[in-house]
Amino acid sequence: MNWLLFALMTVASWGVYGIFLHTGQLGMKDPVNGRYKAFLFVGIAYFLTAVLAPLVALLVRGADWHYPKGGMGWSLLAGIVGAIGAFCVLLAFGAKGTPSVVMAIVFAGAPIVNAVVAILQHPPAGGWSAIKPQFFLGIVLAALGGCLVTYYKPNPAPPKPQAAESEAAARPTSR
Structure with missing residues (x-):
């Protein structure tokens, strides 16, 4: 595969x-x-x-x-x-x-940590100055993406009121 x-x-x-x-x-x-x-x-x-x-x-x-x-x-x-x-x-x-917020932060942050640790473990040929600006832009965009997904995530629909349903179910029905 x-x-x-x-x-x-x-x-x-x-x-x-x-x-x-x-x-x-x-x-x-x-x-x-x-x-x-x-x-x-x-x-x-x-x-x-x-x-x-x-x-x-x-x-x-x-x-x-x-x-x-x-x-x-x-x-x-x-x-x-x-x-x-x-x-x-x-x-x-x-x-x-909430899962949508927590996981957005985790999955936006994890690639950043991975990239930084990988560079520290295996520095690029030519040193830090050899790293292209697009790499740093990618890190910023990953962080920004995590922030945007977290901040602007759609909220779930509010729960349906159960009190009215319970009262209606408790009322006797006429035959």
């Missing part, structure tokens, strides 16, 4: 992640501990997809079981920062952040 297809599949799955996570948190019907309960099931899902699936793939491919320290360490660190990020998303929801 083409790398772009995998990237777009990631966009699709991560694009619904916050919405599904928030729905799961609310579905726990526990305003105090619902986010922790939801995160527990995120961990179970990670175990199923990130432990069992690669284990089966490695067994089917007959892979060796040699794991260099550097690869293990960086991979473990990647998993830890990913899990911390997922947990922080739940904490943001618990602090009354």
